[in-house]
Amino acid sequence: MSETTKALDAQVAADAAAAEEARPSRLRQLVATPIMATLAFLAVLLLAFSILAPGKFGTTSNLTLLAQNVAILTVASVGTTFVIATAGIDLSIPSGIILGEVFAAQALMMISAGDGKAIDVPADQTRAGYVLAALAGALVAGLVIGAVNGVLVAYMRIPPMLATLGTLGAGLGVALLIRKGVNVATYALNPVATGTLIPGVPGLTNLVLIGLIVVVIGYVALHHSVFGRHTLAIGSSEEAARRVGLRVERHLLKVYVLGGLANGFAGFLSLAYFSTTSVGGHTTDNLQAITAVALGGTSLFGGVATILGTLIGVWIPAVLQNGFIIIGVNPYWQMIAVGIVLVLAVWSDQLRRRSQNRR
Amino acid sequence: MSESVGGQGVPALEARSIVKSFGTVRALRGASFQAYPGEVTALVGDNGAGKSTLIKVLSGVYSPDEGEVLVDGRPVSIPTPQAASALGIETVYQDLALAPDLDAASNVFLGRELRRFKVLHDQREMRKRTAASFAELGVGLVQDLRVPVASFSGGQRQSVAIARAAMWAEHVIIMDEPTAALGVIQTAKVLELIHSVRERGLAVVFISHNLPQVIEVADRIEVMRLGARVARFRRGEAGVERLIASISGAYANEEVAR
Ligand SMILES: Nc1ncnc2c1ncn2[C@@H]1O[C@H](COP(=O)(O)OP(=O)(O)OP(=O)(O)O)[C@@H](O)[C@H]1O
Ligand SMILES: [Mg+2]
Numbered sequence: 189m190s191e192t193t194k195a196l197d198a199q200v201a202a203d204a205a206a207a208e209e210a211r212p213s214r215l216r217q218l219v220a221t222p223i224m225a226t227l228a229f230l231a232v233l234l235l236a237f238s239i240l241a242p243g244k245f246g247t248t249s250n251l252t253l254l255a256q257n258v259a260i261l262t263v264a265s266v267g268t269t270f271v272i273a274t275a276g277i278d279l280s281i282p283s284g285i286i287l288g289e290v291f292a293a294q295a296l297m298m299i300s301a302g303d304g305k306a307i308d309v310p311a312d313q314t315r316a317g318y319v320l321a322a323l324a325g326a327l328v329a330g331l332v333i334g335a336v337n338g339v340l341v342a343y344m345r346i347p348p349m350l351a352t353l354g355t356l357g358a359g360l361g362v363a364l365l366i367r368k369g370v371n372v373a374t375y376a377l378n379p380v381a382t383g384t385l386i387p388g389v390p391g392l393t394n395l396v397l398i399g400l401i402v403v404v405i406g407y408v409a410l411h412h413s414v415f416g417r418h419t420l421a422i423g424s425s426e427e428a429a430r431r432v433g434l435r436v437e438r439h440l441l442k443v444y445v446l447g448g449l450a451n452g453f454a455g456f457l458s459l460a461y462f463s464t465t466s467v468g469g470h471t472t473d474n475l476q477a478i479t480a481v482a483l484g485g486t487s488l489f490g491g492v493a494t495i496l497g498t499l500i501g502v503w504i505p506a507v508l509q510n511g512f513i514i515i516g517v518n519p520y521w522q523m524i525a526v527g528i529v530l531v532l533a534v535w536s537d538q539l540r541r542r543s544q545n546r547r
Numbered sequence: 548m549s550e551s552v553g554g555q556g557v558p559a560l561e562a563r564s565i566v567k568s569f570g571t572v573r574a575l576r577g578a579s580f581q582a583y584p585g586e587v588t589a590l591v592g593d594n595g596a597g598k599s600t601l602i603k604v605l606s607g608v609y610s611p612d613e614g615e616v617l618v619d620g621r622p623v624s625i626p627t628p629q630a631a632s633a634l635g636i637e638t639v640y641q642d643l644a645l646a647p648d649l650d651a652a653s654n655v656f657l658g659r660e661l662r663r664f665k666v667l668h669d670q671r672e673m674r675k676r677t678a679a680s681f682a683e684l685g686v687g688l689v690q691d692l693r694v695p696v697a698s699f700s701g702g703q704r705q706s707v708a709i710a711r712a713a714m715w716a717e718h719v720i721i722m723d724e725p726t727a728a729l730g731v732i733q734t735a736k737v738l739e740l741i742h743s744v745r746e747r748g749l750a751v752v753f754i755s756h757n758l759p760q761v762i763e764v765a766d767r768i769e770v771m772r773l774g775a776r777v778a779r780f781r782r783g784e785a786g787v788e789r790l791i792a793s794i795s796g797a798y799a800n801e802e803v804a805r
Contacts, residue, residue, distance in 0.1 A: 408667070412667050412668065412670075413666050413667050413668065414660045414662060414666060414668050415666065417649075417653060417657075417668055418657075418658075420646070420649060421646045421649060421653070421657055423648070424646035424647055424648035424649055425644070425646045425647060427642075427644060428644040428645055428654075428657070429646065431628055431640065431644040432628075432644075432657045432658035432659075433627070433628055433629040433632065433658050434657075434658050490648075491646065491648030491649075492648050492695075
C-alpha cells in the first residue's frame with residue numbers, strides 16, 4: 189500500500205507541476221476576463237467620443253448627466269443580475285419600471301396637500317411623507333409583478349423568457365389602463381434625484397448616490413451572503429441545489445421578487461428624475477439592462493454573476509446613446525449598436541463556457 | 548446463519564424487507580440490507596437488480612411501500628434527503644450533484660454554509676475547513692480552492708463529492724459507483740479515501756460492478772438479485788466466480804421470501 193501511495197503522491201506532484209506550467213499567460217488571463225474587456229471597450233468609447241466631440245462629450249456637466257442616466261438603469265440591472273444568475277431572464281423590466289412610476293404617482297394623487305394633492309406640490313414644498321408614500325407605491329408595483337414572475341417561473345415551470353414576456357405585455361397594459369394612456373407630471377419627488385445629500389462632490393447627486401448604495405447592497409448580497417450563494421448554486425445546477433436540500437422554488441420566487449422590487453424602485457427614481465410618468469417609454473430598458481449584465485461578465489446560462497461587472501457594463505449603452513446624440517449620429521443607431529453588443533457578449537460567454545467544459 | 552455473515556454489533560444502517568414498486572415494476576421485493584460501523588459494505592447485483600432504488604430509499608429520495616429502515620437499531624423514517632443528512636447519512640450520487648460554477652469549498656458547504664452576522668457566509672473559514680478535510684482524506688487536489696469545480700478533472704470532482712459526503716456523514720456514507728468513470732490513479736485515490744473514511748468508524752456502502760475491486764475493498768459483500776438480497780459474504784469468503792454465481796442466481800446463501 190505504502191509503495192502505491194508513494195507512486196501516487198509522485199504522480200500528484202507531477203500533475204501539479206504540469207498544471208502550473210499550463211497556466212495561461214497573465215495577458216491572456218486578463219483579456220479573458222470579461223470585466224476587463226468591457227472596461228477596455230468603455231475606455232475606447234469614452235476616448236473616441238471625447239476626440240469626436242471635443243469640449244462637449246468629456247465635460248463635467250455631460251459626464252454628470254451620463255451618471256444620472258446610468259443610475260436608474262443600474263438599479264434595474266443589479267436586480268436583474270440576480271435573476272440572470274439563476275439562469276433566468278426578466279423581460280418585464282419596462283413594465284416593472286412603468287408600473288413603479290404609475291403606482292408612485294397614484295399614491296401621490298391620493299394624498300391631500302393643502303387644497304390640492306401631493307402630486308401637484310412644487311419641489312420645495314414636498315415632504316418626507318409624500319416621498320415615502322410614492323416609494324411604497326412603486327415598491328408594491330414591483331413586488332406584485334416580481335411575485336407573478338416568480339410564481340410563473342418557480343411553481344408553474346413556465347420558461348422565464350415567456351413568463352416575463354407575458355408580464356411585460358400585461359404590465360404595460362395595466363399601466364396604460366390606470367393612466368388611460370396619459371402621463372402625469374409631478375415635482376414632488378425631485379429632491380430625491382437632484383438634491384445633494386453629500387455636497388461638494390461633482391456629479392454626486394442623490395440619484396447617483398442611491399445608485400451606488402444599491403450597487404453596494406447588491407454586491408454584498410450576491411457575493412457575500414448565503415442568499416447570493418444559493419442563487420448562484422441554483423443557476424449552476426438546480427439538481428445539485430435540490431439534492432443538498434435547498435428549497436429551489438421558494439428561492440427562485442424570492443429572486444424574481446427582488447428583481448421586481450429593483451424595477452419598481454427604478455420606476456420611483458425615474459419619476460423623481462424626469463418629473464413625469466412615461467407610459468409607453470422605457471421600451472428598450474430590458475435590452476439595455478440585460479446587455480449591461482451580460483457585458484459585465486454575468487453568464488446568461490446562470491451560475492456566474494458579478495455586480496461590479498454590471499456596474500461597468502451599464503455604462504456602455506448609456507455612453508453610446510449620449511455619445512451618438514452629441515456627435516450628431518441618429519440615436520436610433522444606439523439600439524442597433526446595443527443589440528449587436530448584447531449578441532457579442534453572449535457569444536463570448538458561450539465560447540468561454542465551451543473552453544472551460546472541454547476538459 | 549445470518550450471524551456468520553453479519554458484521555460487528557448493531558448495524559449503523561439497516562433495511563428490513565423493503566418493498567418498492569414503480570407502477571407495475573416491483574423494483575424491491577422484500578429487500579434487506581445491513582451496513583456496520585467501521586466496515587465497507589459492497590452492494591453488488593446485475594443491472595436492474597434494485598441497488599440504486601434501495602440506496603435511494605435509504606437516502607431519502609424514495610419512500611418505501613413496505614418495510615423498515617433502522618439507524619443504530621432504531622426504526623426511522625427518511626422522507627427527504629435532508630432527513631437522511633440529519634441522521635448522519637450522506638450519499639455520493641453517481642452523477643455527483645455538484646454545482647459546476649462554484650468552487651470546491653462552496654460545494655462542500657452548499658446548504659450548510661458557515662455564517663457571519665446570520666446572513667453572510669464565512670468563505671475564508673469554509674475554505675480552510677475544506678482544505679483541512681481534503682488533506683485529512685488524502686485528496687490530492689492540484690488546483691487551488693478558488694476555481695470552479697467545472698475545471699476539475701473527473702477524478703477531482705469525484706473527490707470533492709466524496710469529501711463533501713465524508714465531511715458531513717456521521718454514521719453512513721453511501722456511494723453509487725464512485726469509481727466507474729475514473730482512471731487508475733484516481734481510482735486508487737478514491738479507494739484509499741474509502742479506507743480512511745472507514746478508519747473514522749463510519750459505515751461505508753459502496754456500489755460497484757467491478758468485482759475484483761469489490762473483493763479488494765469490501766469487508767462484507769451483499770448481493771442483490773431481482774429486488775432482494777440473495778447472498779452475503781464476509782471478506783475472503785467469496786471469489787469472483789462465486790459472486791458471479793450469486794448475481795446470476797446460480798448460488799444463494801439466503802432465503803428469499805417472495
Ligand atoms: N423511477 C423509476 N420509475 C420506474 N421504474 C424504476 C424507477 N427506478 C428504478 N426503476 C426500475 O426498478 C428496477 C431496479 O432499478 P435500479 O436502478 O434500482 O437497478 P440497479 O441495481 O441500480 O441497476 P444498475 O446496476 O443498472 O444501476 C429496474 O427495473 C428499473 O427499471
Ligand atoms: Mg444503479
